[in-house]
Amino acid sequence: MGHALTGWRVETADALRHGQDGGTLIEYLGSAPFLSTVFENWESEFLQMAAYVVLTAFLIQKGSSESRDPGAPPRDADLETQARKAGAPAPLRWGAFARAVYSRSLGLALVILFLASFILHWTQSARAAAQEALEHGEAATGTIAYLADPQLWFESFQNWQSEFLSTAVLVVLSIFLRQRDSPESKPVAAPNDQTGD
Structure with a gap:
């Protein structure tokens, strides 16, 4: 809501400076500038998580609670046998292909969400850029051509770098720092070189 309300106010102020009507909040929620920024942010989140x-x-x-312990036995070995355990997810019993897909389904879902968000960011940014070009009497760039526009990549990279920085900081800080009772932290008394939780 904060993003929508403040973005609408910015767009309304910009429209008034140009002698135009600012439009309603509902109109803004369907506008290219708003949708572009929504999917720009979602894109970076899904890329980071994927x-x-x-x-x-x-x-x-080594030493990070965010890493798996290299000395621990593989927890997902022999999925065909594990499929017979009580409570095992049904896709594990549907054959080798279903097991292969299901065993990677979280990563696949996040990659698909990233790609969908990137495409929506790209198309809505292209739409917003075309509207702005027309307002200034310039030729609008097509959606496909906008894929090569530095503005699109500037928007993406500024978000991507912050996501990867925050993840890297979490991984490194979790080696030396602790947060009591957090599953994202090693136990408070664990040695710094302990890997995993």
């Missing part, structure tokens, strides 16, 4: 989930399956950071 990278985090997939990379933590392969990479290890």
Whole structure:
């Protein structure tokens, strides 16, 4: 709500400076400038979480509570046998392909959400840029051509860098710092070189 209300006020003020009507909040909620910023933010969140989930399956950071313990036995070995356990998710019993997809479904879902958000950010940013170009008497760039526009990538990269910075800081700080009773932290008395929780 804060994003919508403050964005609407900014857009209304900008329209009034140009001698135009600012429009209603409902109109703003369907506008390209608003939708572009919504999906720009969602895109970076889903990219961060997809990278985090997939990379933590392969990479290890010694001493980090955010990393799996390299000495621990694999927890997802022999999924065919585990499928027979009581309470095991049904897709594990649907065959090898279903097990392969289901065993990676969280990462796949996050990648799909990232791609959908990126496409919506891109198309709405292209729409907003075309509207702005027309308001200034310039030729509008098409949606496909806008994919090469530095503005789109500036919007994306400024968000991506903050997401990856925050994840890297969490991984590194979790080596040395603790948060009592948090599942994101090692136990308070754990040594700094303990990997995992």
